[in-house]
Amino acid sequence: MVLVALAAAAAVHADSPRLLHSERSLYREVLVYQTGDQRCMCFTRNCRVGRQSCMDMKHPDHFELNYTRMMLGALYLKPQPRSVLVIGLGGGTLPRALVRLLPDVSIDSVEIDPAVVRVAEKYFDFSPSERSRVAEQDGRVFVKRAIRERRRYDLIMLDAFDHEYIPEHLLTQEFLREVKSLLAPDGVLAANTFSSSRLYSHESVTYASVFGTFYNLKRENRVIFATNGTLPDLPTIATNSRIHEAKLRTFGIETETLLPLFSTRADWNAKARVLTDQYSPANLLNLE
Amino acid sequence: MHKLAAFGLSRLRMRILLPYLIAGWSGFFVMAVELLGGRLLAPTFGSSIYVWGAIITIFMLALSLGYLAGGRYSMHAPNVRRLGALLLIAAATVVPILLFGEAMLDAVAIAVPDPRFGSLLASLALFGVPTFFSGMISPYAVRLLVHDPRNAGRHAGQLYFVSTFGSAAGTLLTSFYFVLILEVNQILISLLAISAVIGMTAVMQKGDEVQA
Numbered sequence: 001m002v003l004v005a006l007a008a009a010a011a012v013h014a015d016s017p018r019l020l021h022s023e024r025s026l027y028r029e030v031l032v033y034q035t036g037d038q039r040c041m042c043f044t045r046n047c048r049v050g051r052q053s054c055m056d057m058k059h060p061d062h063f064e065l066n067y068t069r070m071m072l073g074a075l076y077l078k079p080q081p082r083s084v085l086v087i088g089l090g091g092g093t094l095p096r097a098l099v100r101l102l103p104d105v106s107i108d109s110v111e112i113d114p115a116v117v118r119v120a121e122k123y124f125d126f127s128p129s130e131r132s133r134v135a136e137q138d139g140r141v142f143v144k145r146a147i148r149e150r151r152r153y154d155l156i157m158l159d160a161f162d163h164e165y166i167p168e169h170l171l172t173q174e175f176l177r178e179v180k181s182l183l184a185p186d187g188v189l190a191a192n193t194f195s196s197s198r199l200y201s202h203e204s205v206t207y208a209s210v211f212g213t214f215y216n217l218k219r220e221n222r223v224i225f226a227t228n229g230t231l232p233d234l235p236t237i238a239t240n241s242r243i244h245e246a247k248l249r250t251f252g253i254e255t256e257t258l259l260p261l262f263s264t265r266a267d268w269n270a271k272a273r274v275l276t277d278q279y280s281p282a283n284l285l286n287l288e
Numbered sequence: 289m290h291k292l293a294a295f296g297l298s299r300l301r302m303r304i305l306l307p308y309l310i311a312g313w314s315g316f317f318v319m320a321v322e323l324l325g326g327r328l329l330a331p332t333f334g335s336s337i338y339v340w341g342a343i344i345t346i347f348m349l350a351l352s353l354g355y356l357a358g359g360r361y362s363m364h365a366p367n368v369r370r371l372g373a374l375l376l377i378a379a380a381t382v383v384p385i386l387l388f389g390e391a392m393l394d395a396v397a398i399a400v401p402d403p404r405f406g407s408l409l410a411s412l413a414l415f416g417v418p419t420f421f422s423g424m425i426s427p428y429a430v431r432l433l434v435h436d437p438r439n440a441g442r443h444a445g446q447l448y449f450v451s452t453f454g455s456a457a458g459t460l461l462t463s464f465y466f467v468l469i470l471e472v473n474q475i476l477i478s479l480l481a482i483s484a485v486i487g488m489t490a491v492m493q494k495g496d497e498v499q500a
Contacts, residue, residue: 026337112336138334141403148398169330277331278471285468 017047021123025115028164032123038064041091041119043162052162053091055124061100063252067192067221068093072248073258074155074190077215077225077232079243081105081154085146085182087139087170088160089116092126099132101247107132108153110142112160112167140169143178152184158191168280171203175277176210183228195222199285201272208266209274217261225262237262299494306368306490307429308450310375313486314425315454317479320462321382322347325415327472328385332393333407342404346411347419354423361424362431371428372490378421379483385414386473426451 020039021032031042040047040054054064063069071094075081082104086094089111098105109128111117114136120126128134135142139160146153156179160170169175171193179189189211193203195218207214211226215237232240241255248255275282325343326335333339358374384392393410400406426447433443466475 112334138336138403140331141334144332144397145401167335169335172331174331276471277327278473279467280327281468284464 021119023115023119025113027113027115030113030115030119032119039123040064041116041124044164053093053120053124055091055093060125061097061251063093063097065093066219067223068097069251069253070217070219070221070223070258070261071157071159071190071192072097072251072253073217073223073262074157074188074225075101075244075248076237076240076258076262077227078155078186078188079240081188083151083153083184084108084155084157085142085153086110086157086159087142088158089120089126089134090159091124092120093124094157094159095132096124096126097251099129101244105131108142109134110137110139112136112138139167140175140178143175143182147178147182151182152187153182154184154187156183156187156189158189161193166199166282166286168275168282169277171206171275171282172280173206173209173274173276176207180210180228186227186229189224189226189228191224191226193222193224194286195220197286199282201269202275202282202285204266204268205270205272206275213264215262215264216267217258217263219261231264234262302493303368304433306493307371307432308447310371310486310490311426311429311447312450312454313482314375314378314422315451316458317378317454317483318347318351318419318422319455319458320466320475320479321415321418323459323462324472324475325411327467328389328414329393329407329410332397333403333410336403338404339407342407343411343415345408346415350416350419351423354420354425355427357420358424359427359431362428366428366431368432368490368493371425371432372487372493374421374424374428375483376487376491378418378425379480379487381418381421382476382480385418386476389414 015036017033017035019031020034021030023030028043029045031045031047033040033042033047034057037057038054039057041052043052051065056062056064063072080102084095084098084105084107086107086109089095089109092109095107095109098107109132111134117134117136121128139158158170158179160167183189191207194200200222204216207224207226213231214224214226215231217223217225238259241259245255273279322343326340329339329343361370392413396410396413397406400409430440430444430447433447434440462475470478
């Protein structure tokens with residue numbers, strides 16, 4: 001009996017989160033916890049709600065979080081992007097997977113917080129290379145400069161928001177117009193955002209004002225897919241989903257789970273006010 | 289003016305009230321503009337910590353120089369009309385932000401690629417002048433209130449209170465409520481309108497200069 005109890009206690013101990021790293025960066029606290037084999041980057045002590053990025057140490061390619069799985073659904077719209085921009089690095093899950101998946105891809109990642117880049121490299125097996133570069137910069141500053149340099153991306157992944165704080169200048173009509181002009185013809189924007197709060201309607205009408213109809217995937221997070229061109233219809237999406245199916249399955253991404261999430265239904269208040277550089281109280285709207 | 293007079297405010301009362309009102313409103317105005325400054329710079333320079341650092345640096349620098357100038361200016365025939373004029377000038381020099389702000393920000397961003405010094409230069413160009421004139425107001429108002437050196441500390445203390453309390457109110461109301469209701473430029477225009485009303489009230493005051 002005592003032995004069983006001790007063993008149970010030991011098992012509980014092994015499964016309680018261990019703090020591997022914490023540092024106060026210029027912007028926030030960056031924490032790394034490990035529970036069993038799962039290692040997560042968090043920006044708050046309450047790691048359960050604020051997980052930015054997670055990795056299974058035994059299967060590092062496996063996608064642990066639903067939203068990152070949903071983000072790779074962008075490949076159903078754009079199966080072979082040659083140039084990708086990732087805004088918001090986190091643990092580097094997205095660029096790491098894209099490099100594995102697409103042999104010819106060239107990726108720029110932008111991360112405002114140098115501490116996040118360091119932690120991604122040290123704890124999440126993220127290694128920048130010639131094909132996968134990192135700029136420590138504000139996302140919007142990078143986008144503006146890239147437009148001036150006449151660069152174009154086939155795929156732009158916007159993953160810069162967390163529950164604690166939204167960079168409000170990355171959620172305005174003007175910013176989305178800039179992103180659209182940075183997309184190659186028929187390029188795709190994938191944005192990881194929110195599915196609840198008053199912000200939902202404001203965000204939706206803002207995206208609609210720039211991109212027209214877009215795909216809206218909802219689970220605990222919300223992922224938006226919009227294009228600079230015509231939005232591929234659902235049969236095309238279903239056909240495209242087979243292209244990387246086998247490889248994506250090794251990442252834990254199942255076509256049968258992801259495909260049914262694709263929806264163009266406008267389930268928001270169309271009269272909500274569009275967010276602009278002049279009017280962007282996103283954090284206040286996200287309080288409720 | 290007539291309305292205020294109808295409330296039974298004597299000319300003497302207005303002499304005391306107006307410097308406090310102007311200093312309090314100026315404190316409100318400065319902090320509201322500073323907060324909106326972050327909003328104005330973010331699309332071009334981002335919301336990195338150094339952008340806020342640049343904005344705060346320019347506001348502190350401009351205020352400090354304004355204090356110096358305001359103190360000097362109060363040496364020559366000080367009166368409440370001139371205090372009102374300072375408030376009007378501070379408001380008028382915000383108008384270029386409304387008209388050319390975006391073009392100016394883009395030009396600076398292209399000329400200065402380093403976003404730290406870019407945001408510093410942009411803050412200087414946009415906010416340096418209005419903040420300088422706002423800074424002139426407090427020491428000038430102290431001069432109008434102090435008639436007896438024994439009361440100088442008390443008046444200065446009360447004026448700091450009113451001015452900094454105004455700053456606190458401007459910060460809170462702008463960041464909690466105004467941005468939720470109005471666009472940045474609409475808030476700026478409202479601030480200008482209030483400055484214009486208060487400033488004109490002071491400018492229209494009749495009466496003698498404060499005795500040296």
